Amino acid sequence: MLVSEHIGQFFLDADGTRDRLEYTEYGGGDSWVVLLHGQLMPRRMHQPLARSLAAEGFHVVTLDLLGHGRSDRPADPQAYSVAAFGSQVVALLDHLGAAQAVVGGTSLGANVSLEVAATAPERVRGLLLEMPVLDNALEAGILTFSPLLMAARFAPFTINTLRRLTRPVPRGVVPFWAGIGLDTLDQRADAVAAVVHGLFFGRIAPSAAERRAITAPTLVVGHPRDPVHPAADAALLAGEIPGAEFVQARSILEWRVSPERLDRVAGDFCQAAWRSPKRRSRRA
Template identity: 70%
Template sequence: MLVSERVGQFFSHSEDGRDRLEYTEYGSGDSWVVLLHAPLLTRRMHEPLARALAATGLHVVVPDLLGHGRSDRPADPLAYSVEAFGEHVVALLDHLGAAEAVLGGTSLGANVALEVAVTAPDRVRGLLLEAPLLDNALETGLLAASPLLLTARVLPVAVDTARVLSRPVPRSLLPFWAGIAVDALDQRSGATAALLHGLLFGRLAPRSRERREITVPTLVVGHPRDPLHRTSDADLLAAEIPGAELVRARGVLEWRLSPERLTGAATGFCQSCWRAPRRRRRAVGR
């Protein structure tokens, strides 16, 4: 089934100015789904899932987070945090006129979805969370991100050269996921250093106490044998959120290379979120 696709932009305002963010919209209607990408990737990583969801009648929006893709890339670490990204998602919903949406995300995107669920619960219809980065990912996250942060600060020419070399590569001639890998090389040293600094030294995700207060329908997808996205974090999150469902991927790349099973689970979940009456949020402390 063919679905309409449109590219749009919106502006998020703060006391430091305004940031331009770009997004792609798939399908139409009032059953909104917002998909958030992993760090240092772009919205294109969710293109196959967005098209599959939109083909079932869902209205899917996939933004480039600040510092990624075709959105603005400020070189100020204070511009980047999970809290700021959450505010941008709410600004996107306001821009679209969407009262609420199912929020989905991978890695950093999952953490941002959680942030919106605890700071703006009335805007969240459900949560589709793949490979969240929580308590058990702190050490591996630091080990993975620190070399790139150091390179971007001390040897920026290496990051900028990779960008210059990758930009002319025609993505249309590459296999889809090879193109996504090339997209990941399109970084700007100043913005990349600022992004990693802001994320590494800020709040990574809502605290456990806050996560336990989430009551919207939640589907958590865990990756086995993933050194960065520990399965124990997915297990922890599924145990914390009342009624959450846990689905284990058969491998780190299952959803990328053999997506049928997990895309089917995601589609059924998003559809069920919009069919079911909205669940009331439990009062804190009860």
């Protein structure tokens, strides 16, 4: 089934700065779903899932958070935090005129979705979380991103050279996920350093107490044998949020290369979230 697709943008004004954020809408209607990408990845990573959900009647939006994809990339670490990203999602909903949405994402996107649920629970119809990054991922995250931060700060030519080499490759002539990899390598060293720095030294996710207070319907997808996103974190989160459902992927790559099962699980979850009565937040 073909669905309409539309690219849009909006602007954030704060502290004398103006930042542009870009998004893509799939489908239409009032059953909104917002999908958020992983760290340093583009929103296009969620294009297959967005098209699948839109074909089921959902109005799906994929957003490039600040510093990612085709959104602006300021070189100021103070511009980047999970809290700031959560505010950007709320600003997107305001821009679209969406009172509520199922909010979800992968890795960083999952953590940002949790932040939205903790700070603006009245805007969240449900949470669709893949590979959240919590306590069990701390050491692996440091080992993964510290070298990247050091390279971006002290050997910026490495990041900028990769950008010059990968940017000219036409995305239409390579397989989809190879194109996503090329897009992920299309970085500026100063912006990469700022993003990683901001996330390293800021709040990475809502506290356990805040997570236990979430009342939105929640689906958590965990991966086996994934050191950066341990399944233990996903299972822990599913145990903390009342009534959350935990689904284990068959492998790290299942949702990327053989998505039918998890697309169906996600579609069923979104249908149920939008059928269920609107919940009052515990804060209210």
